Amino acid sequence: xxxxxxxxxxxxxxxxxxxxxxxxxxxxxxxxxxxxxxxxxxxxxxxxxxxxxxxxxxxxxxxx
Numbered sequence: 530x531x532x533x534x535x536x537x538x539x540x541x542x543x544x545x546x547x548x549x550x551x552x553x554x555x556x557x558x559x560x561x562x563x564x565x566x567x568x569x570x571x572x573x574x575x576x577x578x579x580x581x582x583x584x585x586x587x588x589x590x591x592x593x
Contacts, residue, residue, distance in 0.1 A: 540554065550570070554568055
């Protein structure tokens with residue numbers, strides 16, 4: 530159970546605050562390191578991880 534003092538409703542839903550930058554998150558987007566919730570940017574900077582694939586162009590339907 531998360532600490533109630535570290536929860537917020539600033540994003541319109543109940544969720545944690547990022548332990549790194551204190552921004553409001555929802556539980557679906559929060560990433561956990563050692564029982565602390567982090568946003569994607571803070572998670573990448575702490576863990577040193579990055580995307581394992583590069584985006585690719587897909588032919589066909591174009592939305593312009």
